[in-house]
Amino acid sequence: MVVFECVACGAELTVPLSRVDWPDHAGRTVGNGVTEMPVLMEAGTYATNSQVVEIAPGDVRGVSWATDLFDTTSCCGLAGYDAPNLWCACGQPVGSRVDDCSAWQGVQLDDAAVRPVGEAEPVAGWEAFEWDTALLDGADVWWHDRVAIAAGVALARIVIAAGDATVAVPDGPVAEVFRSHLDELLPPAPEVKTLALAGPGLRAEADLLLVPRHPESGEPWPVEGTAVPISAELWRWLANPDQQPCVPATGGRWPFLDDDPLPRRPERIALDRWVSRSEMSRRP
Ligand SMILES: [Zn+2]
Structure with a gap:
């Protein structure tokens, strides 16, 4: 398992996580104004593409709200469209909590602001x-x-x-x-x-x-x-x-x-x- 840490200061920002395939529905909305969307990622897992690391909201650690960077373009909640809304304790913006309507609930860590540390588990056979x-x-x-x-x-x-x-x-x-x-x-x-x-x-x-x-x-x-x-x-x-x-x-x-x-x-x-x-x- 790996832990994601802040590139700037080395603080651990997640619990230990196992990698899973990037879900096709990551980053896609459902309907118009669906306010009770579920969490995108299962607890204890992460998925990554070239830009973000998706994790479950309960798996993030040691971050605080960047309240002055909260969205001005989201609807019923937060989406991180404008800027990251989560900061590491060192002051580095590291990602966004997403809980806007029609959006799958989650935390998106900026791929450039975090790095995985630890040994990934062997990939299971088919x-x-x-x-x-x-x-x-x-x-x-x-x-x-x-x-x-x-x-x-x-x-x-x-x-x-x-x-x-x-x-x-x-x-x-x-x-x-x-x-x-x-x-x-x-x-x-x-x-x-x-x-x-x-x-x-x-x-x-x-x-x-x-x-x-x-x-x-x-x-x-x-x-x-x-x-x-x-x-x-x-x-x-x-x-x-x-x-x-x-x-x-x-x-x-x-x-x-x-x-x-x-x-x-x-x-x-x-x-x-x-x-x-x-x-x-x-x-x-
Ligand atoms: Zn930091």
Whole structure:
């Protein structure tokens, strides 16, 4: 495990943490004015991209509020849009507490202001994770939001990987989620690339292979050919179409418990096209 410390003074700013894959929904908002968002990161974990280290709010230590730097552009809470709102005791701005409406709760440490110290734990093998389960926690009310965002990111990566080709998807769960969007986004072209799911226990031959990212390292499942890495959570759903976990079919949350009998597997994931557009705009 590693502890993040202040680059300026060496003070420890977190409890010991284990690395996990960067969540697709990190930094993405849900809805408009959703005020009761959950914490992004599980306690005791962190994820990092090139700019920030995401941790759970309860895992931060030794910081204080930079009250004169609180947001002027956030809505119901803090977001750190304007400037870091957390300082180390030495006076160095180190990150932001995020608790604005529609935002996943968390603390974002500035990658340039902190550094990891300690020895990272060995990465677990692929076999350490459950791949033959569509949904690990059927009472998880935020599952739809996370997977819809992950599918939006995946759509953008498929489109980018397709290049100038169109994409053909055989009938099945992958087609249910992506085909209509791909048909809309990709104009007819002379070249057609096939798309299929591959990963633990699942071999496939196609031009583009949707593979899971390792839940800890984020590395894609190794395949020969062009891999399109997607979130492990979305992959499990696509790879286990015969399972009937109990989740609201409409994409809503548990107030739909009024339904009787309870809806089972939703027919399709409500892929987040806003996320797709945002993701594609970041790439050439
Ligand atoms: Zn410091």
